[in-house]
Amino acid sequence: MTYVDIVTALALLQFMVFGFRVGKARGRYGVAAPAIAGNEIFERYFRVQQNTLEQLIVFLPALYVFSHYYSPLVAAALGAVYLIGREIYAATYVKDPKKRELGYVLTALPVAILLLGGLVGAIRQLK
Amino acid sequence: MTYVDIVTALALLQFMVFGFRVGKARGRYGVAAPAIAGNEIFERYFRVQQNTLEQLIVFLPALYVFSHYYSPLVAAALGAVYLIGREIYAATYVKDPKKRELGYVLTALPVAILLLGGLVGAIRQLK
Amino acid sequence: MTYVDIVTALALLQFMVFGFRVGKARGRYGVAAPAIAGNEIFERYFRVQQNTLEQLIVFLPALYVFSHYYSPLVAAALGAVYLIGREIYAATYVKDPKKRELGYVLTALPVAILLLGGLVGAIRQLK
Numbered sequence: 001m002t003y004v005d006i007v008t009a010l011a012l013l014q015f016m017v018f019g020f021r022v023g024k025a026r027g028r029y030g031v032a033a034p035a036i037a038g039n040e041i042f043e044r045y046f047r048v049q050q051n052t053l054e055q056l057i058v059f060l061p062a063l064y065v066f067s068h069y070y071s072p073l074v075a076a077a078l079g080a081v082y083l084i085g086r087e088i089y090a091a092t093y094v095k096d097p098k099k100r101e102l103g104y105v106l107t108a109l110p111v112a113i114l115l116l117g118g119l120v121g122a123i124r125q126l127k
Numbered sequence: 128m129t130y131v132d133i134v135t136a137l138a139l140l141q142f143m144v145f146g147f148r149v150g151k152a153r154g155r156y157g158v159a160a161p162a163i164a165g166n167e168i169f170e171r172y173f174r175v176q177q178n179t180l181e182q183l184i185v186f187l188p189a190l191y192v193f194s195h196y197y198s199p200l201v202a203a204a205l206g207a208v209y210l211i212g213r214e215i216y217a218a219t220y221v222k223d224p225k226k227r228e229l230g231y232v233l234t235a236l237p238v239a240i241l242l243l244g245g246l247v248g249a250i251r252q253l254k
Numbered sequence: 255m256t257y258v259d260i261v262t263a264l265a266l267l268q269f270m271v272f273g274f275r276v277g278k279a280r281g282r283y284g285v286a287a288p289a290i291a292g293n294e295i296f297e298r299y300f301r302v303q304q305n306t307l308e309q310l311i312v313f314l315p316a317l318y319v320f321s322h323y324y325s326p327l328v329a330a331a332l333g334a335v336y337l338i339g340r341e342i343y344a345a346t347y348v349k350d351p352k353k354r355e356l357g358y359v360l361t362a363l364p365v366a367i368l369l370l371g372g373l374v375g376a377i378r379q380l381k
Contacts, residue, residue: 002379005319009373010129012312016369019308033351034223034297043161049308054146054176057183058139065132083339115143125129170288180274181303184310185266192259214353226285242270246263 004063004072007079014086015056018049044097048090053084055107064113069121079108085110131173131199134206141213142183145176175217183212184236189241192193194246212237243246258317258326261333267312268340272303298351302344309340309361316368324374332364339364 022045026032029039036046059082067075085106093100145190149172153159156223161238163173194202220227276299280286281292290300313336322330334375339360 002376005322008315008372008381009319009369009376012316013368013373016366021191025249032303032355033347034294035291036301037162037164037291040161047161047163053308053311054180057180060311060315061135061187065136068132071349093160100160105298108171112143115136115139119140120131122129122132122136127134130350164289164291174288174290180308183309184314185270188262188314189266192263195259220287226294239270242266243261246260247265249256249259250264253260 001068001072003076004067007083008060009082011079011086014083015049016053018045018052018090018112021045022049022069029037040106041094042067044094047127048093051089051093051098052086055082055111059111059116060073060109062111066114068118069125070088070117074101078114081110082107128194128199130203131194131206134203134210135187135190137210138183138186138213141210142176142179145172145179145217148172149176168221171221174196174224175220176253178216179213180219182209182238185237185242186234189238189245192245192249194247196252197244202241204209207240208237255321255326257330258321258333261330261337262314262317264337265310265313265333265340268337269306272306272344275299276303293344295348298348301351304346305343305347306340308342309336309365312369313361313365316365317371319372319376320368322372324338324371329368332368336361361373 005033019031022042025042025045029042031038031042037043059079063075063079066078085109089100089107091104149169152169152172153178154168158165158169164170181252186206190206212230213249214230216230216234219230276296279296279299283296284379285292285296313333317333318331320332328362338358341357343357343361346357
């Protein structure tokens with residue numbers, strides 16, 4: 001499970017970096033808390049962080065359930081794809097939200113495989 | 128813990144479906160990213176997803192802590208109530224946000240029982 | 255791990271309380287669902303809850319990874335700092351968002367220590 005823990009920590013670190021960028025964007029584009037709208041570029045940084053939160057809440061439990069019923073190494077490899085996909089997602093979304101598809105798919109796909117794999121693994125255990 | 132893992136995977140799958148509906152509502156109601164407001168119906172789909180995220184962050188850890196100190200089977204049964212409650216919540220919220228109470232209670236109640244049960248179980252362990 | 259489970263349950267309970275306050279603020283400041291903006295004070299309560307969600311998604315996994323590679327007792331102590339920091343954050347943010355720094359640092363710092371400690375612990379295990 002060590003590889004899975006490392007992937008977990010890297011995914012959380014990545015999310016914290018996205019959060020720091022939102023804080024910096026508040027200053028640069030003049031969006032004072034508690035506002036979360038008012039400047040298009042700020043909103044892009046904010047949505048990158050929020051969408052990553054929505055992915056993480058599925059990714060992390062799915063990673064561990066998949067690891068439990070299948071291979072932790074395969075889980076960690078799928079997690080590596082997720083990490084790269086999120087970097088692409090963040091970079092493209094900030095430039096142009098319409099070009100976020102590739103990065104989105106490269107995170108949603110490993111997440112879906114981990115989740116469905118974990119579900120099937122658990123159900124097969126019941127027999 | 129197999130039943131608990133299955134409930135976990137189903138709750139995450141449900142959340143992903145709520146997320147896909149937000150994506151579809153973006154197109155149908157003309158709310159392009161990064162905006163998250165501007166059309167009332169889109170905002171309902173968005174709030175269903177966001178509120179489910181707020182529930183999941185409590186539900187999943189509480190499910191496992193409760194399972195650890197009490198019965199995984201009781202935890203999974205409370206999880207089944209959560210799943211049904213969320214379906215009712217999503218269906219009613221999109222029709223009329225004022226009618227979201229029943230679905231909300233049917234998710235918040237099992238979550239509260241899992242959380243407080245887990246807390247009491249852990250504290251009793253200390254003695 | 256009992257102390258870690260207690261800290262987990264307390265952090266989730268704290269988050270649920272922040273959520274109830276958002277619900278009450280909806281009524282008091284006249285912000286009906288699905289809106290999440292329109293009144294500055296309501297938005298402060300809302301942002302306290304949302305920012306706590308963003309912290310929790312990192313805090314909880316980091317707490318367990320750190321516990322696994324180092325001491326659960328040190329993890330729980332860092333978790334206690336997080337809990338106090340969040341209370342300060344919530345109290346100051348609602349009064350004046352500009353004064354949220356201290357509370358923010360007192361949560362982000364233990365979270366960062368747990369996360370980086372857990373990552374280093376896992377990487378050292380690989381050798």
